[in-house]
Amino acid sequence: MEWIFEPWPWYVAGPLIAIIMFLLIFIGKQFGMSSNLRTFCTMCGADKTADFFNFDWKSQRWNLAVVVGAALGGFIGAHYLSNDVTVAINPDTISTLKELGFNSAGSAYLPDELFSLEALTSVKSLSLLLIGGLLIGFGARYAGGCTSGHAISGLSNLQLPSLIAVIGFFIGGLFMVHVLFPLIF
Template sequence: MKILYEPWPWYIAGPMIALVMFLLLMVGKNFGMSSNLRTMCTICGAGRNVDFFKFNWKAQRWNLVVVLGAIIGGFIASQFLSTDTAVAINPDVVANLNELGFESAGKAYLPTKLFDNSAFTDMKSLAILAIGGLLVGFGARYAGGCTSGHAISGLSNLQLPSLIAVIGFFAGGLFMIHVLFPLIF
């Protein structure tokens, strides 16, 4: 049984994010999701072989709760609070994506060509996902954090490196979608 709700408007969700950031700043914590991968690797014993993973991971347990909350919240939202998961995009974009072979454009939340279970049997899709994952992981490590950490936490702290990183994220995203994406598909 699905319970149907409208998404929270920006004037509710935005201040709630700001409140969480204020509370984190008051207790001396920084928000970011990519740092959890380092924590999980350390918990699994990666610190025995690589110095990067030798740190007090117990001090980061609070951030693992954020990951768990994101997973549980995403499940609840998709299963019980969502009416139509199709993304409303411009009809011209839908036509362009259909020409590239993305028949689900405008009808699904994620392109089924890339995120359907068939992606695990198609070598091209598997290679794109693997290479993309490696590049995102490398980029997050090289930038000293992920988009959520820099854009939400770093900019809240008025950190210049976070501003530079966010500009780089957007420039890289624009380059990817306008230059590389048409070449791949």
């Protein structure tokens, strides 16, 4: 049973994702995590204030199970199925991150400098998290879906707009890591 405590290789995880996507397409469903935010807002009454939220949220109940499953799976994986919570990253990356002030690089899954409770008392960290969250939310809405929706669902449906969005996500990620990240930190 030791294999369950290790990261699964692409040739196991990839076909499992492909099988799930085939089943979703076969039954006429589309996967996407950001669409659940719209469903949650509608459940809380946002449909009374904005037409965007005026839809039958009950038809999306199956997708809410994905959110619950992701949260439960993450909790179970982190607390019961992981021997080591660090990420194996390149030593050069670790040294670069430490030069930028991320002393927890290489020893923590998420950098304590941004994601600890103490970080929430820092104006800079709190500003980065809030601005980043707003940009991600706006980007997901403007692009018509999030990275998982476009890269997994959209590409498996051979949708050209999803290919364009994924290329944009990739370019934006490269720009962030190589240009903005060093400027911010």
